[in-house]
Amino acid sequence: MSILVVEHLTKKFGSFTALDGVNMELKEGEVYGFIGPNGAGKSTTIRILLGIIKATSGSAKIFGKDVWKDAVEIHKRVAYVPGDVHLWPNLTGGEVIDILLKMNGKYDKKKRDRFIELFDFDPTKKCRAYSKGNRQKVALIAAFASDADLFIFDEPTTGLDPLMETYFRQSVLEAKQEGKTVLFSSHILSEVEKLCDRVGIIRQGKIIETGSLDELRYITRSNFTVKTRETLSGLDELEGVYHIEEKDGEYSFQVDSEKIDAVIRHISQFGVVKLESSPPTLEDLFLRHYERVGKQEAGDA
Amino acid sequence: MYGKYMKRTGLIFTLLVKQLRWKLFVWLFAITGINVLVASFYPSLYKDVASRLAASMTMENPAMIAMLGPGYETEAYLASPGPFFANEMLLFTAIAAAIMNILLVSQSTRGDEEAGRLEIVQARSVGKVAYTNAVMIIIFGANVLLSLLIGIGIGLLQIEGMDWQSTMLFGSVLGLTGLVFGAMTLVIAQLVESARSVTMFSLMVLILSYLIRAIGDVNYEWLSYASPLGWTVRTKVFADDDWLPVIVLSVLTVFFGLLALYLHAKRDIGSGYFTPRKGRSHASKLLLTPFGFHLWMQKTNIAAWTLAIFVLSWSMGFVMGDMESYWQDIELIEQFLAADMQAEMTEQFITLIIAIMTLIGTIPVAMTVLHLKGEEMRGFMENMFSRATSRHRVLANYVLLSIFVSLLMQTALAVGFWSGCVAVLEEPMTFLTTLKAAFVYLPAMWLFSGIAVWLYGWFPKLTPLVWLYLSYGFFVMYLGNLLDMPLWLRNISVFEHVAKIPLEEVKVFPLAIIVIIAFLFFLFGFYHFRKRDLFG
DSSP states (O other), X not given: OEEEEEEEEEEEETTEEEEEEEEEEEETTOEEEEEOOTTSSHHHHHHXXXXXXXXXXXXXXXXXXXXXXXXXXXXXXXXXXXXXXOOOTTSBHHHHHHHHHHTTSXXXXXXXXXXXXXXXXXXXXXXXXXXXXXXXXHHHHHHHTSOOSEEEEESTTTTOOHHHHHHHHHHHHHHHHTTOEXXXXXXXXXXXXXXXXXXXXXXXXXXXXXXXXXXXXXXXXXXXXXXXXSOOOSGGGSTTEEEEXXXXXXXXXXXXXXXXXXXXXXXXXXXXXXXXXXXXOHHHHHHHHHXXXXXXXXXXX | OHHHHHTTHHHHHHHXXXXXXXXXXXXXXXXXXXXXXXXXXGGGSSXXXXXXXXXXXXXXXXXXXXXXXXXXXXXXXXHOXXXXXXXXXXXXXXXXXXXXXXXXXXXXXXXXXXXXXXXXXXXXXXXXXXXXXHHHHHHHHHHHHHHHHHHHHHHTTOOTTOOHHHHHHHHHHHHHHHHXXXXXXXXXXXXXXXXXXXXXXXXXXXXXHHHHHHHHHHTOHHHHTTSHHHHHTTSOTTTTOOOHHHHHHHHHHHHHHHHHHHHHHHSOTTOOSSOOOOOOSSOOXXXXXXXXXXXXXXXXXXXXXXXXXXXXXXXXXXXXXHHHHXXXXXXXXXXXXXXXXXXXXXXXXXXXXXXXHHHHHHHHHHHHHHHHHHHHHTTOHHHHHTTTOOHHHHHHHHHHHHHHHHHHHXXXXXXXXXXXXXXXXXXXXXXXXXXXXXXXXXXXXXXXHHHHHHHHHHOGGGTTHHHHHHHHHHHHHHXXXXXXXXXXXXXXXXXXXXXXXXTSOOOHHHHHHHHHHHHHHHHHHHHHHHHSOOOO
């Protein structure tokens, strides 16, 4: 069942087109990573999904309901953590958490206290005294403690320390195990990689790639580091091998996924002393995609 | 020494000027414009001795003294229209100048600090108090400019009895009053932590200064010297031209300025001198209801305004006692005016006082609605609207709150004024009549919250128009008669359509129309608010 369906979503601010026909679909129980560089349109998409701003054209539905018209109904089952958390300076963190939870109706006080403890948060300070990370904790606690079916995170960990980031991932996976759906925007790629089932890559208001991580890996390359007894030769003549570098007899290069077999066969002739391979990171995927687009654009011109 | 504290003051100065230039322009233009405009009417007013004599008696009336400051010798009034102009314009213009300074200073000190702008500036190779210093130079420049503009502007009119020396004194005392309050705000900005508290505390000091001066001017002159505004109204400008108050106000400004620099040099960025206490870890029951939440967020503002309206109204009521003995003292009036005429004049003052207090009370009514704009701009509303809270519900709560505030203000007005009267008058108005006189203005106040809701819902950038309309209402009420404004121009102000109890009978029809118009504004506001994008 689809929890969230976005079709041809377009948003214009005056003459500037922030979103240009975005399509997206989230199935129940999946964690969807929404990645792209700064200013690509991630937050604009999310704000449309939350009914805070109105799409110029196209449709966006959550739980089968229109995100603009039925915002209040939808939000009863949605928990949102913005990237930049702004809180009322004269209320305490604990008060804000209670108020946010109460806005969605009844809430579980024990769950609230459990997450306050998990994130090691002091709820008695006024919000004006909290750091960025602590303000983010307020929003995270209010989100995880609420009884939501869809979680929307907009770059939620930018202010958190590594330990808190671990707790955050743990909480997301917990929610996933309970069958909740998660939309997760980020430009920190390792984070998306650890959490997400599927990703959509957005750039300049357009989704340029979408699919499961495996599917996207298909179009990218693995990294290899090789040391051989005999001098390794002929590498640059092989198809699908890129960025060859040699240092003290050690070679490092990238290989297209479908050419790995041929490359391994080739290098094994030289007596392998050391062989390290690492899966492509989303970073590589990202760069690779832009390289490709860049070449195409250069070709078009 | 210079490097450590003052370095880059000039650069920050240009930065701030860029930030503030439009606001400065509007303020200076408005204050100067109104003064020159009003002054230009004076040659045609008070032409003959009889009208000057009559007007001078009005000025000696305690209610007028409480409102406008002490009068002049009768000879001075007879000599030129200048003293009338000073009576009618000086104090209120000085208050406008003070408000200008308070808002400018609180915005460019704690406002910038709260938004984190001070931090990025201070992280550079910049002197410790350079920012505060730059703000001081700006308000100094702004007030000098104000003094010159008004002094030259009125001087150029070449009105009889208002020569250059006098007009420059008039301008100078206005500029210096502005400066005193600017510097005082600068001190307060070092003590409390948020821009909003800075504005609020400073406005409270302004109101308190006005009040101390009012009581002092009527009964105990020594008390007036304790208030900066007491000095403001003691120049005898356009008659004896006493520059002593200008000197006193200058000394006060320098004192506050140095104190602010000293306090700023000693404190940490982002902190004040009052350290916050540990707060609650859970929200109270009240805070968890939507209305309770909005009430809680604005409680300090509302309480402060209620208190201010109450105290102001009480002191105005208290002055009515002096009014009564004033009539008895002046045999001339005794002879000319029949007893019922006296009563009518007293009632006229009562209606004027209630009307002016209502105008002041309308400020918090509109502010209550506009608070929502501030909340949206600061990104707080995202928290609400991303949850199961509808825009209409939030706006409706704000409307409810602003109606609640209007009731509160008018009740404070009635209770304050009546209890002031009761303390000194033998035959005061009944409480019920006073309450009626205050409550009859409620629809007009709702119109203002309606306009605020509409502008906010439709195009939030235009919300300052509410203040323009309110200022217009004040202008008409205060100077409409004097300047003989045409009726249609006066009728633009909604307050002109409200019956002046106890002078006039309540007419239901105009009130009903006002309520309907207010309601339409609410409807438009709600309609547009549902349709527009939010900022944050």
